Amino acid sequence: MVIERQNNEIVIRLNSSLIDMEEVQKFVNYFRFLESNASNQGTEEQATELAREVDTKWWKENKHRFIP
Numbered sequence: 001m002v003i004e005r006q007n008n009e010i011v012i013r014l015n016s017s018l019i020d021m022e023e024v025q026k027f028v029n030y031f032r033f034l035e036s037n038a039s040n041q042g043t044e045e046q047a048t049e050l051a052r053e054v055d056t057k058w059w060k061e062n063k064h065r066f067i068p
Helices: 021-038 044-065
Strands: 002-006 009-013
Touching: none
Parallel strands: none
Antiparallel strands: 002 009
């Protein structure tokens, strides 16, 4: 494995015969999460309100699946 910095990027090189692509995808997803969180400037209260709104909308669109 080789890890290096190039300009504003970090490059990781792995021997593809030693690691499963599914595991690589898990790392990529985690790094995407870190990137998106790094630029987050919302408050916890705003996140809670957004989650409440999403839950309400989701339930309106999907309650027919659970309630006959």
